[in-house]
Amino acid sequence: MTKIEAITIQADYPLSxxxxxxxxxxxxxxxxxxxxxxxxxxxxxxxxxxKMNLYKDLAEYFTSRGLITLRYDKxxxxxxxxxxxxxxxxxxxxxxxxxxxxxxxxxxxDKDKIFILGHSEGALLAxxxxxxxxxxxxxxLAGAAEPSEQLFPRQTEMALYExxxxxxxxxxxxxxxxxxxxxxxxxxxxxxxIMESNQTVMRIKGAKIPAKWMREQMGxxxxxxxxxxxxxxxxxxxxxxxxxxxxxxxxxAEMVIGEAESHIIPGMNHILRKYQGTHxxxxxxxxxxxxxxxxxxxxxxxxxxxxxxxxINH
Numbered sequence: 050m051t052k053i054e055a056i057t058i059q060a061d062y063p064l065s066x067x068x069x070x071x072x073x074x075x076x077x078x079x080x081x082x083x084x085x086x087x088x089x090x091x092x093x094x095x096x097x098x099x100k101m102n103l104y105k106d107l108a109e110y111f112t113s114r115g116l117i118t119l120r121y122d123k124x125x126x127x128x129x130x131x132x133x134x135x136x137x138x139x140x141x142x143x144x145x146x147x148x149x150x151x152x153x154x155x156x157x158x159d160k161d162k163i164f165i166l167g168h169s170e171g172a173l174l175a176x177x178x179x180x181x182x183x184x185x186x187x188x189x190l191a192g193a194a195e196p197s198e199q200l201f202p203r204q205t206e207m208a209l210y211e212x213x214x215x216x217x218x219x220x221x222x223x224x225x226x227x228x229x230x231x232x233x234x235x236x237x238x239x240x241x242x243i244m245e246s247n248q249t250v251m252r253i254k255g256a257k258i259p260a261k262w263m264r265e266q267m268g269x270x271x272x273x274x275x276x277x278x279x280x281x282x283x284x285x286x287x288x289x290x291x292x293x294x295x296x297x298x299x300x301x302a303e304m305v306i307g308e309a310e311s312h313i314i315p316g317m318n319h320i321l322r323k324y325q326g327t328h329x330x331x332x333x334x335x336x337x338x339x340x341x342x343x344x345x346x347x348x349x350x351x352x353x354x355x356x357x358x359x360x361i362n363h
Contacts, residue, residue: 050071050072050073051069051070051071051072051109051112051113052069052070052071052072053067053068053069054067054068054069054070055067055068056068056119056151058121058144058147058148058151059147059151060124060143060144060147060148061124061131061140061143061144061147062124062125062129062130062131063129063130064121064122064123064124064129064130064144064147064148065092065121065122065127065128065129066092066119066120066121066122066148067092067093067108067119067120067121068117068118068119068155069108069109069112069117069118070112070116070117070118070157071112071113071115071116071117074115076156076157077156077157077158077159077160078115078116078117078157078158078159078162079115079116079117079158079159079162079163079164079185079357079361080116080117080118080119080152080155080158080159080162080163080164081108081111081116081117081118081119081163081164081165081166081188082118082119082120082145082148082149082152082163082164082165082166082184083104083107083108083118083119083120083166083167083168083171084145084165084166084167084168084171084172084174084175084178085104085120085123085168085169085170085171086168086169086170086171086191087169087170089123089125089126089127089133090104090126091122091126091127092104092105092120092121092122092127093105093120094106098338099334099337099338099341100341101320101337101341103168103320103321103345104120104168105120106344106345107166107345108120110345110350114354114357116357116361117152117155117157117158119148119151119152121144121148123136123141123144124136124140124141124144133259134249134250134257134258134259135249135250135259135261136259136261136262137249137261137262137264137265138174138262138265138266138269139265141170141174142174142177142178142181143181145165145171145174145175145178146178146181146182149163149165149178149182149184150182161185162185162360162361163184163185164184164185164186164187164188164357164360165178165179165184165186165187165188166187166188166190167187167188167189167190167192168190168191168321169190169191169192169292169293169319172189172190172191172192172193172284173192173193173197173269173271175187175189175192176189176271176274176275176277176278177269177271177274179274179278179280180274180277180278183279183280184280185280185281185360186280186281186282186283186357186360187278187280187281187282187283188283188285188353188356188357189282189283189284189285189298189301190285190286190321190349191285191286191287191290191292191293191319191321192271192284192286192293192297192298192301193271193293193294193297194271194272194275194297194300194301194304195271195272195297195300196269196270196271196272197266197267197268197269197270197271198267198268200293201266201267204292204330205236207291207330208330208331209229209232209233211329211330211331212228212229212232212331213229239253240263240267243258243260243263243264244263244264244267246260246264248260248261249261272304275301275304275305276304276305276306277306278304278305278306278307279305279306279307280307281307281308281309281310281356281360282301282302282305282307282308282309282310283309283310283311283352283353283356284297284298284299284301284302284309284310284311284312285298285311285312285313285314285349285352285353286298286312286313286314286317287313287314287316287317287318287319287321287346288313288314288315288316288317289316289317289318289324289327289328290317290318290319291318291319291328291329291330291333292319292333293319295313296313298311298312298313299311299313310356312352314346314348314349314352315348316346317346317348317349318337318340320337320340321345321346321349322340322343322344322345322346323343323346324336324340
C-alpha cells in the first residue's frame, strides 16, 4: 500500500508537491527527490497535450520498492508560487535544495539516505544541489557533461542540419530561400540581445522569452560541479537519446571524485522509453507523442535497483 500526501515546501515561493511513501514500510525510510527536466511540465511530468506521467511513474516504482519519493511543481508552474518566466537556473537549484531540507525535516525520512534523481535539466542541476546540501547519492538520467553553452546550441544546429538534408522540392526551396543561413543569423542576433540585456523577461517577435534563465543557463557549467562531487553517482542515458550525447553518461562517471557507475541502455530515448525507429529533432515531439502509453524502459530499473540497494543497505 502507498500513502500519497499533498505537501507545500517553504522555499522563496511556496512549492506544491506530492510525497509518496510505503504505508507499512519500516521508518525512517530512504527517500528520493525527483528534479524534473526543462520546461513547465507538472510534478507528474505532464505538459499540455503531452501526458507522459514520467515522474509519477518513477515515484510509484520507487515507492513500491520501499522508498519515500518527493516530486514537485517547479517555481511559477501549476500549483507552485512565483513566475515561471522570471525563474533562473540559480532559483531552480535553490528550490531543489529547499526540497532536500524539507525531506530532512520529515520524521518518516532517513536523513542519511536521501538521494536525488535528476532527469534532463534536472540531471544538470543535481550536482549543484548536492554542492549546496550534500546527499547520499545522485541518479542522473539523460544528463550531460559539458558546459550548457556547448550543449544547447548543438541541439539547434541538429535541427538546422536536418533542414539542410531535406530532399525533393521542399529541400530545394529551403536552399533557394537560404532558410538555414537566415535562421543561424537570426539565432545569433537573438542570443546576443539576450546575453547583453539585464532584463528578467524579454519579448522577441511577440514571444515571451525567459531571458534570465537563458543567460544563467549559458553561463552554467555542470562539469565544475561534477568534478567536486564526492557522493556515489549513477549516470544512465539511452542509446536513442538525441537531446544529449549518450556517451556523456560515461563522461559523467569519469569526472566525479566519488564512486561512479554509468550505462547506455540500448533502444532507450530521452523520455526513458524504448524506441524502434530513428529520432529526428524536427519531428521529436510527434515521435514522443506516439509513446505516451508505453511504460518506462524496464532495463532502466534493472540498472537502478542494485545500485540503490547497495547504497541503502550499506
